[in-house]
Amino acid sequence: MKRPAKKVATDRSFVVALSRGLDVLRAFQPNDGLLGNQEIAARTKLPKPTISRLTYTLTKLGYLTPVPRFEKYQLAPSAMALGYAALANLGVRHLSEPYREEVMRATGGAVAVGGRDRHSMIYFGQSRNGLTLGVQLDVGSRIPIATTAMGRAYLWALGSDERAALLRELREHYGSRWPKLRDGIERSGETVARHGFAISAGEWHDDVAAVGVALKLNDGTGPYAFNCGAPAFRFTEDRLLSDIGPRLVAMVRNIEAALGGAAPQSKKQENKKLGSGGKVARMVEGIR
Amino acid sequence: MKRPAKKVATDRSFVVALSRGLDVLRAFQPNDGLLGNQEIAARTKLPKPTISRLTYTLTKLGYLTPVPRFEKYQLAPSAMALGYAALANLGVRHLSEPYREEVMRATGGAVAVGGRDRHSMIYFGQSRNGLTLGVQLDVGSRIPIATTAMGRAYLWALGSDERAALLRELREHYGSRWPKLRDGIERSGETVARHGFAISAGEWHDDVAAVGVALKLNDGTGPYAFNCGAPAFRFTEDRLLSDIGPRLVAMVRNIEAALGGAAPQSKKQENKKLGSGGKVARMVEGIR
């Protein structure tokens, strides 16, 4: 009864202006520092006057700083504060730290937790020893879903509907490059089914090898995923399979236990709530 | 010509819906993890249906995650991504790192950079050696403006108008506690005038002593500030004055030089632009 229209159309509860404003903020990628109204308009595909109003509003609220020298904008401290609040509220991050540390010491690989944002996994926290990888990844770093151990573990931890939805998104996102990626994902699906962890050896960066394990919580919060990686010469595929992988699985199980049990897998619970109408129903409908 | 109304009233360029949506996100403080619509409504003073719509929108966009178990929401990875992008785009943070490291090693104190968000200073980055302070401050941490060396340095680096505005805000924010704070600020103003750095010894936390120095850039980006702090017994007031302070000032001057010169202080330039109407005029008007 609220479903008919073809496009986004009439979703009376969706606040377009807010969505657009956030799109403007998101237009600022981690590199490109300064952006003018023009560039923002190009990226967001919104008409110029709209952008003007939005940047004006965001500036007034302190999320953007004008840089008069270049007549452009920059993300401001307030934007940062949001991110930090998000981070601080992420229980997994804190709780998993000692576990990560331990596995890092035991294996010599860097251990990280992350979750998904759009088409990427994004790091919530990591433990690395001095050596480790050539690639330096910080909190907030993004890594692809399709080619990384963390991403694959995450993907295969999703319910089949969500997974299908995500795969569709990725396909669209990657265009012609998709088939190759999809193959890798499918292979990793078998690995996950058999061993409980995903592997990526040289598929993301030539010289990086890692395993990934997903964590499900019973609070309904989307799955998270851990990885443990090192330079390829240090983690041979053999070692990944027989040593690192199982170790990471054990770690995650421990964390799940500490956090109050893994997610119940049965759809029943959810459906009960879903069937009864109410908020959750709309939520689920809205989300995917 | 756009000024008359008493309240926010008619600012045709200000997008209210966006502002409110961001208020909802901001309602999530770094601690209180989960928030229900109710609590959000209370904090933001917005009517419930409005909150419903906004949380619905934010959820759909991936900035909030519903936690069905508690019928509440949590900040989601997308929110974090924003913050990270902000951080990554902050030139000062990266460029200042080696300088901070050096001063840290030379003095034994922790050295940090930060900027302002609302009523606080917020850390962009810091260098600490193993020991240092009892208080552990991370990127994203907030410290007060009035009682800290960093905050005071920042405050006295503002133009007199902005400073006045900020002081007004703080006064309102702190209510009856204000007079005492104001005294501290004023004393620190003299210190800044005389030595070029601000001091806070035991005024924020009993056992912490620090100096602060502001950094002005010529790109029009609001000032930033550095501090160098340690347990009080390690940084005596004498040492702050004669050693740590001057050293931090020197550091900041070096950074300014590396970044292409300190901000020109004359109001002329700005006024020229201002006079000519156009974007900047509206910006400035809007900001403060």
Add this chain to the structure above:
DNA sequence: TCGTTTGGTTTCGCACTGCGGAATTAAATT
């Protein structure tokens, strides 16, 4: 010097969004 290009802002009338009071439902509590 005068077009031209580029990037941004203002205007303005209208459509439809977003609003919020009030009614409604769900679940938890008594």
Add this chain to the structure above:
DNA sequence: AATTTAATTCCGCAGTGCGAAACCAAACGA
């Protein structure tokens, strides 16, 4: 069963937010 608490849905209307088009200013270039 009655009450409380917390959310959602309804729905008509005010006025927000929209965006095409016009306008402006500065930078370029010839």
